[in-house]
Amino acid sequence: MASITVHCPRCNSGRVYRHGKTPAGHVRYRCPTCPHVFQLTYTYEARKPGVKDKIVDMAFNGAGVRDTARVLKIGINTVLRAPKKLTPRQVTTEKVVLDDVALICELDEQWAYVGNKHPRHWLWYAFDTKRKRVVAYTFGPRNDETCRRLLSLLSPFQIGFITSDDWGSYARKLPSEIHLSGKIFTQRIERNNLTRRTRIKRLARKTICFSRSVELHKKVIGAFIARYHFN
Known part of the structure; x- marks a missing residue:
């Protein structure tokens, strides 16, 4: 025996x-x-060890709420509760400087639907072109106030140069001596936008799998950035 x-x-x-x-x-x-x-x-399948981690992993790999519920054989409410317990931070705690070289950042905004397909919810973030990772991010409308909030998150870092597209908020809030605008200077961050839209289903443009609440939207995207960029 x-x-x-x-x-x-x-x-x-x-x-x-x-x-x-x-x-x-x-x-x-x-x-x-x-x-x-x-x-x-x-x-119940949801009580098994590791199921909560699988819910988050599937959310970061192109799976929607109902996709996750079908694959893991759990309830939809269980899938919704798991991301709500995430506590992502908005800026990396590592103040990185390459010896005597300051950071070169690209700034951009990325929109997504929240609640319905009429309003757009914007993600603003700064991308370190040397290390190819996000340095700081914030959520808010596409106006000068949100731009100012993003720049305040970058204040602890030694920023040498900033590039962005031609959106007017950047020209109004950034000093001209360290700012260069134009789509040709934001190719790396635009490529990172595509990666995020591919990895997170709620960011896809032509889909019905958009976020139903602002809280869940912020936590899923924030946790994705924290896992794959801050760490």
Whole structure:
């Protein structure tokens, strides 16, 4: 007769013992070290270890809410609750400077639908052309106030040069001696816009899979930037 050693998922201790059964008939185990009560089998798929991480990973790889629910065999409300627990930050905590070379950043805005297809919700961010990653970002309407908020997030960094498109807010808020405008100078950040629209389904232009709430929209995009750029 084969036996299996059960380890606690919290402290990895092997000193666990059976602690009765659930109403569904699944065996419960208790760890005297933590103490922690856990199960090896679950009735509901969403209770299994690692499911919440899979929800976020699928959101970052072109899957919508209903796609994720079908693949993982869980409820739609469970899929919606997982991204709401994310806490992304708006600026990288690493103030990077290449020796005596200052940062060269490209600024741009990216729109998406939130709630319905009438209004547009804008993402403003700065892209470091040397390291090919986002330095800071913010959300807001396409006006001077949002541009000023993005520039305030860049104040801790040593910015040597900034390029952008011909949107008027940049010309009004950026000093002319460090600013250069024109679509020819924003090729790297425009390519990064395409990558983000491909990876996150809620950013696709011709789709019905747009965000239904501003909160979820900000957290999914912010967590994507934090994972693939800030880290």
